[in-house]
Amino acid sequence: MRVETAISGLSALAQEGRLAVFRRLVKAGKSGLAAGAIADAVGVPANTLSAQLNILSQAGLLEKRRDGRSIIYSVNFEAVSDLIVWLMEDCCAGDAAIAGPVEQAASRCCFPTNFQGAPQ
Structure with a gap:
């Protein structure tokens, strides 16, 4: 893993709201959640959630897919695993x-x- 990639992922998680969104999506597993369900679960307005999801997605930590009229967000578990392994490889x-x-x-x-x- 490149250092820049690790910094991007860690930076995306280094804010309380984004961390709450990420942890909620980890609990949802591979099936993920629609943006509205995430907003309800973490108690944030849609525009705030949109910004948080965008930052987490740009860091490669989230994936999104369309399901009808909804966009479903889920954790990119491969990227998260790579980040954890990178953090622990010299442990x-x-x-x-x-x-x-x-x-x-x-x-x-x-x-x-x-x-x-x-x-x-």
Whole structure:
């Protein structure tokens, strides 16, 4: 990953409103949400949401698709994964315990049936 790409993604997330939108879309998963549903969920006006979605999309963190008259936004999980891997690739200086919380979070999120402490 280029440093500029990482900075763009991290910068897009470095604002409370955009972070709330991003986290809501992460919860929605690959199916995503229409802009109106996002606005309702995070409690922002349409024009504010439009700006937030535009910044997140330009950073490559979101994808959008048309579904009838609606535009559905979803997280570009591949780009987010690349960003996380880039942040962690030089991690830990050989100490696996440092990355333990990251591994546990990924297990709960991505593989809930494989994680012993995850809620079912």
